[in-house]
Amino acid sequence: MTPSQAVLAAPVNKTKKSPVLALVGNPNTGKTTVFNALCGARQKVGNYPGVTVEKKSGTIKLDSGTVELVDLPGLYSLNPLSPDEQVATDGILAHLPGMAEPDLLIFVLDVTNLKRNLYLLSQVAETGRRMLVIATMTDLLQSEGIETDLQRLEKSLALPVLQLTGKDSSQIDLIRKAIATTLSQDHQRQNYLTYPEPINEALLSIESKFPDLSRFEATTLLFDSQKLTTDAGTEEATSFANQHASELTTAGHELSPPSLATLRYAWAEEVVKSCEKREGQAQTISRKIDRVLTHRVFGLIIFAAIMFLTFQSIYTWAVPFMDLIEWGTGSLSAVVSSWLAAYPMGQSIVVDGMIAGVGSVIIFVPQIVILFLFVAVLEDSGYLARAAFLMDKLLGWTGLNGRAFIPMLSSFACAVPGIMAARVMPDPKARMTTILVSPLMSCSARLPIYILFISAFIEPQFGPAWAAVTLFGMHIIGLVLALPIAWILNRGVLKTPDMPFILELPAYRIPKPFNVGYRAFEAGKKFTIRAGTVIFAFSIIIWALSYFPRPEHVADEVRASAPTAEESVMNNLIAAAYLEQSYLGRSGKAIQPIFAPLGFDWKITVGILGAFPAREVILSTLGIIYQIGEADEESADLKSTMLAETWPDGRPIFTPLVAIVLMIFFALCSQCMSTLITVQRELNSWKWAAFLFFYMTGLAYVVSLGVYQSGRALGWG
Amino acid sequence: MTLDGLRPGQTGIIKRLDPNHPSLIRLAEMGMINGQSVTLIRRAPLGEPIKVRVMNYDLCIRKSEARAIHVDLIEEVVNA
Ligand SMILES: Nc1nc2c(ncn2[C@@H]2O[C@H](COP(=O)(O)OP(=O)(O)OP(=O)(O)O)[C@@H](O)[C@H]2O)c(=O)[nH]1
Ligand SMILES: [Mg+2]
Numbered sequence: 001m002t003p004s005q006a007v008l009a010a011p012v013n014k015t016k017k018s019p020v021l022a023l024v025g026n027p028n029t030g031k032t033t034v035f036n037a038l039c040g041a042r043q044k045v046g047n048y049p050g051v052t053v054e055k056k057s058g059t060i061k062l063d064s065g066t067v068e069l070v071d072l073p074g075l076y077s078l079n080p081l082s083p084d085e086q087v088a089t090d091g092i093l094a095h096l097p098g099m100a101e102p103d104l105l106i107f108v109l110d111v112t113n114l115k116r117n118l119y120l121l122s123q124v125a126e127t128g129r130r131m132l133v134i135a136t137m138t139d140l141l142q143s144e145g146i147e148t149d150l151q152r153l154e155k156s157l158a159l160p161v162l163q164l165t166g167k168d169s170s171q172i173d174l175i176r177k178a179i180a181t182t183l184s185q186d187h188q189r190q191n192y193l194t195y196p197e198p199i200n201e202a203l204l205s206i207e208s209k210f211p212d213l214s215r216f217e218a219t220t221l222l223f224d225s226q227k228l229t230t231d232a233g234t235e236e237a238t239s240f241a242n243q244h245a246s247e248l249t250t251a252g253h254e255l256s257p258p259s260l261a262t263l264r265y266a267w268a269e270e271v272v273k274s275c276e277k278r279e280g281q282a283q284t285i286s287r288k289i290d291r292v293l294t295h296r297v298f299g300l301i302i303f304a305a306i307m308f309l310t311f312q313s314i315y316t317w318a319v320p321f322m323d324l325i326e327w328g329t330g331s332l333s334a335v336v337s338s339w340l341a342a343y344p345m346g347q348s349i350v351v352d353g354m355i356a357g358v359g360s361v362i363i364f365v366p367q368i369v370i371l372f373l374f375v376a377v378l379e380d381s382g383y384l385a386r387a388a389f390l391m392d393k394l395l396g397w398t399g400l401n402g403r404a405f406i407p408m409l410s411s412f413a414c415a416v417p418g419i420m421a422a423r424v425m426p427d428p429k430a431r432m433t434t435i436l437v438s439p440l441m442s443c444s445a446r447l448p449i450y451i452l453f454i455s456a457f458i459e460p461q462f463g464p465a466w467a468a469v470t471l472f473g474m475h476i477i478g479l480v481l482a483l484p485i486a487w488i489l490n491r492g493v494l495k496t497p498d499m500p501f502i503l504e505l506p507a508y509r510i511p512k513p514f515n516v517g518y519r520a521f522e523a524g525k526k527f528t529i530r531a532g533t534v535i536f537a538f539s540i541i542i543w544a545l546s547y548f549p550r551p552e553h554v555a556d557e558v559r560a561s562a563p564t565a566e567e568s569v570m571n572n573l574i575a576a577a578y579l580e581q582s583y584l585g586r587s588g589k590a591i592q593p594i595f596a597p598l599g600f601d602w603k604i605t606v607g608i609l610g611a612f613p614a615r616e617v618i619l620s621t622l623g624i625i626y627q628i629g630e631a632d633e634e635s636a637d638l639k640s641t642m643l644a645e646t647w648p649d650g651r652p653i654f655t656p657l658v659a660i661v662l663m664i665f666f667a668l669c670s671q672c673m674s675t676l677i678t679v680q681r682e683l684n685s686w687k688w689a690a691f692l693f694f695y696m697t698g699l700a701y702v703v704s705l706g707v708y709q710s711g712r713a714l715g716w717g
Numbered sequence: 718m719t720l721d722g723l724r725p726g727q728t729g730i731i732k733r734l735d736p737n738h739p740s741l742i743r744l745a746e747m748g749m750i751n752g753q754s755v756t757l758i759r760r761a762p763l764g765e766p767i768k769v770r771v772m773n774y775d776l777c778i779r780k781s782e783a784r785a786i787h788v789d790l791i792e793e794v795v796n797a
Pocket of ligand 2: 032051052072074
């Protein structure tokens with residue numbers, strides 16, 4: 001829907017049971033914090049504009065019954081520029097599919113940024129909806145040298161003004177009461193602005209002729225002749241307003257959106273004067289921090305260093321926890337093995353299938369938790385917006401801008417929220433490009449794969465420094481390749497127009513330990529649940545494919561060919577023979593020629609194939625394949641089993657080069673069903689989702705091939 | 718002169734905005750209106766974008782936006 005249609009289209013739904021409330025306000029003012037406090041929810045908050053990009057609902061219990069509260073994305077103006085602002089605008093104007101007309105708007109007002117917040121408030125008030133104001137950030141006033149008199153603000157706005165800091169229960173009680181009171185009262189329309197007399201007369205004349213128009217619609221008609229001309233039902237109102245507008249313009253009055261903005265800010269200035277005193281410069285601490293972090297010379301170096309340290313710490317901090325988990329799964333499979341020794345197939349499904357499959361994924365929970373700790377600190381401190389500031393120029397030549405860097409950085413945690421976050425892009429084509437390159441960022445599901453191969457093949461040979469460099473490299477490669485791809489998409493395919501880059505830089509804040517801890521906890525929990533459900537299911541399927549068929553003669557042939565072998569060796573030989581002729585083994589061998597030029601054997605090939613629905617599955621596949629044949633012994637860990645794998649001629653299968661190539665393949669390949677589904681939903685097109693799949697997979701193949709073949713040519717194994 | 722012509726730390730008063738700039742409306746809505754003072758705080762490492770302060774908050778814009786904002790230089794603020 002274009003903004004112009006949004007303003008005048010008919011409300012979607014007027015019949016409803018419980019009242020609907022919506023949170024509105026500028027980005028990053030604390031709407032979601034308020035939502036979480038009032039609804040007892042735990043939606044994501046963060047210190048940058050554009051955290052919330054879709055509507056989220058919750059309920060509040062009042063004495064009179066429950067009401068629905070909808071958290072909306074932030075917006076600077078009811079003239080939306082980007083899809084997230086469009087969602088908020090539609091929510092306010094009751095055009096948002098799936099959301100009823102709001103009975104009350106809760107305007108969340110950041111008191112440290114009063115004037116600009118009041119700009120939006122003046123627009124929202126003119127829509128004629130009931131309103132209530134919640135002032136946030138009041139705890140920061142003192143350190144900012146601001147004194148704000150909220151009672152005077154209440155008087156100037158003629159609206160109830162409440163406060164909320166944190167989860168203060170007495171404040172929440174007051175808010176609940178105020179909501180109940182406001183809902184029960186008739187409401188008074190507020191027209192705050194004072195217009196020059198002839199303009200005022202024109203507005204009144206429009207409104208008396210078309211009483212259904214809100215004040216906001218009437219002013220938009222009068223001040224913005226380029227808008228609102230397309231809607232058929234309002235042609236009459238538009239031409240009537242245009243007539244007034246041309247008369248006023250001839251009489252020397254300026255009627256343009258900026259002149260309306262000037263009038264709104266004149267009002268805001270009056271209100272600010274009535275209730276606020278400021279001493280000294282605002283945000284002095286933030287500025288001092290910025291002097292270092294966005295330094296002209298060191299800014300980008302510091303950015304790279306922060307990234308490097310993040311991955312370095314993920315790698316080193318997690319080791320003790322991993323060892324613990326590994327010891328746990330190892331002992332578990334030893335115990336279970338001996339219990340089930342009498343039932344070979346049962347033993348195999350539990351030990352080789354379930355424990356090996358899920359265990360080889362669970363072991364990476366510590367890394368995921370640590371990664372998310374870092375991500376949450378970056379997001380909650382305010383540094384993310386600075387990263388956008390620093391990277392803008394580097395992205396500029398590709399046709400994107402610094403804004404695109406926020407979705408891209410989010411994708412380092414997970415591409416799904418990253419793709420959603422691309423809604424902040426003002427241009428639809430630029431948004432599409434951002435969506436299509438974000439999955440190239442190395443998400444947390446790739447992390448375990450890197451850790452496995454680095455700790456098995458890089459660190460032992462080259463030491464911890466190179467391990468850290470490799471891990472960093474794997475996270476950078478997708479970002480670096482995303483730039484030329486964005487360039488091709490923007491300049492060659494989509495012909496993206498030049499975009500403005502206007503981004504608010506919020507003040508730095510000390511990350512809230514609860515928010516940070518909760519993000520990390522939640523990520524760890526999600527990953528564990530995934531391992532216990534999706535990965536578990538895949539583990540069983542892969543185990544079954546690796547176990548069947550199981551004709552007797554295979555074992556007999558092995559015994560016949562090596563009659564003198566010791567029993568344990570014999571068992572391993574038999575298991576290996578069964579694996580090779582299993583469904584898994586057969587399909588792996590059939591497809592392996594495609595991956596042979598990359599240096600992969602049929603087992604790795606099987607791992608790659610199994611990983612297309614979800615990339616972590618390679619861990620359980622490898623866990624299962626390499627566990628088979630080890631079942632009778634104290635089970636050796638995955639790493640040492642992989643190290644012992646050889647080609648028929650005795651060369652090791654896993655060299656450092658093969659490990660690197662495999663990691664690069666996983667860094668670039670599209671192996672995530674959720675990502676494809678999200679892209680389809682956001683772009684409303686299977687075509688682009690398919691495009692994403694094929695280009696990423698193709699890119700992964702080509703780059704891996706190039707690296708392997710050049711590596712071989714240089715004699716690196 | 719335009720906002721882009723300020724040195725870090727310098728403040729100007731907005732005289733007018735380029736009426737043809739594509740982001741004209743949004744710039745005005747973000748507080749870039751006639752008579753407002755605006756300070757150029759710093760430039761990003763590669764010279765662009767720039768960070769400016771208007772209405773007591775910080776905003777980051779590109780040169781192409783800054784060139785649409787015409788200002789009168791008023792004072793030197795040493796402490797950028
Ligand atoms: N000091 C302080 N910080 C707050 C307060 N309310 C929210 N915050 C912080 O402000 C930041 C923004 O909060 P959010 O709730 O994500 O803001 P939002 O309005 O939902 O933001 P968008 O979804 O991006 O529009 C977070 O870092 C919060 O922790 C407050 O009253 N005081
Ligand atoms: Mg939010």
